[in-house]
Amino acid sequence: MFYAGNREMDSPLNSEIESFFDSAPPLNDRAAISEKLKEFIALNSSESGTRRVACVTSGGTTVPLEQRCVRYIDNFSSGHRGAASTEHLIKMGYAVIFLYRRGTCEPYCSSLPDDAFLECFEVTKESAVQVCQPYSEAVKRAIRDHHAAVAGGLLLKLPFTTIFEYLQMLQMIAVSSRSLGPCSMFYLAAAVSDFYVPWKSMAEHKIQSGSGPLDIQLLQVPKMLSVLRKEWAPMAFCISFKLETDAEILLEKADMARKKYGMHAVVANELLSRKEQVVVVTNNGKIPVYRDKTSSDSDVEKPLTKLLVDRHSVYIKDSNT
Numbered sequence: 068m069f070y071a072g073n074r075e076m077d078s079p080l081n082s083e084i085e086s087f088f089d090s091a092p093p094l095n096d097r098a099a100i101s102e103k104l105k106e107f108i109a110l111n112s113s114e115s116g117t118r119r120v121a122c123v124t125s126g127g128t129t130v131p132l133e134q135r136c137v138r139y140i141d142n143f144s145s146g147h148r149g150a151a152s153t154e155h156l157i158k159m160g161y162a163v164i165f166l167y168r169r170g171t172c173e174p175y176c177s178s179l180p181d182d183a184f185l186e187c188f189e190v191t192k193e194s195a196v197q198v199c200q201p202y203s204e205a206v207k208r209a210i211r212d213h214h215a216a217v218a219g220g221l222l223l224k225l226p227f228t229t230i231f232e233y234l235q236m237l238q239m240i241a242v243s244s245r246s247l248g249p250c251s252m253f254y255l256a257a258a259v260s261d262f263y264v265p266w267k268s269m270a271e272h273k274i275q276s277g278s279g280p281l282d283i284q285l286l287q288v289p290k291m292l293s294v295l296r297k298e299w300a301p302m303a304f305c306i307s308f309k310l311e312t313d314a315e316i317l318l319e320k321a322d323m324a325r326k327k328y329g330m331h332a333v334v335a336n337e338l339l340s341r342k343e344q345v346v347v348v349t350n351n352g353k354i355p356v357y358r359d360k361t362s363s364d365s366d367v368e369k370p371l372t373k374l375l376v377d378r379h380s381v382y383i384k385d386s387n388t
């Protein structure tokens with residue numbers, strides 16, 4: 068099902084998008100997601116003043132090679148950027164819809180031990196389960212902060228795995244947040260596949276290995292950023308991310324993406340240095356942002372989200388005048 072907004076679906080890009088959605092397997096839990104979104108948006112909108120709501124996307128999308136999927140192509144992303152940014156945005160007063168790849172980092176979990184889950188717990192003489200002493204403060208803090216965000220209506224977590232799920236859910240979120248107008252922000256840190264196998268031309272069963280080299284044709288995933296900007300959520304403040312491994316082409320590619328898709332900002336980052344520095348590319352300049360190296364527990368997402376929130380404030384003010 069494709070929601071085109073008020074425009075006619077007549078451009079070649081729009082027909083590619085339409086055919087992507089038409090051929091995608093429908094979301095299993097579409098009705099439940101839609102209900103959760105409706106409630107979350109209603110909770111954060113009121114006549115006395117709408118809270119700012121950010122949709123933070125995080126983690127990589129998979130491209131299945133078989134309908135009963137055994138093999139898939141993946142995009143690199145640990146989800147750290149999205150999870151940390153979500154925590155900072157909530158601290159700055161935002162409500163966040165966290166659209167994340169199942170199994171990647173989640174907000175409030177970064178201070179938890181990397182050790183296997185079961186190593187954090189022990190059984191007492193009275194047969195109760197308790198957190199082992201060295202982990203207890205970190206676990207307590209994570210549970211408390213996570214609970215406060217979810218119970219306070221400030222965090223809605225929606226997991227995806229495939230490119231099909233991701234784009235359908237992004238569209239649902241964008242259309243549901245239209246009523247928020249300029250108070251809505253899209254912070255698109257997920258690493259989204261550029262190529263996919265259309266569902267209808269995909270093998271149903273596990274591809275057999277006996278018949279020699281595998282020859283698969285991947286189609287280009289239609290670029291949804293323009294349609295997000297122009298049709299799904301035309302009033303929202305939109306930030307996309309550009310990852311490159313070649314620093315020479317990074318800033319130029321980020322600026323091209325900004326212009327081509329009408330983004331309000333593009334965050335340019337290079338794979339190896341992405342945790343230390345990024346560059347925010349806007350229509351009036353390129354602003355480098357660095358992690359505070361004087362503090363061991365600082366991250367680059369703190370100054371990054373602060374800068375983008377300031378830009379969002381200006382955007383809201385300008386939209387209201």
Ligand code: PAZ
Binds near residue numbers: 144258
């Ligand atoms: O998830 P992570 O913290 O490991 O990495 C974040 C990132 C590099 C995936 C993100 O900053 C990014 O650039 N996302 C967009 C990637 C792209 O499609 O260009």
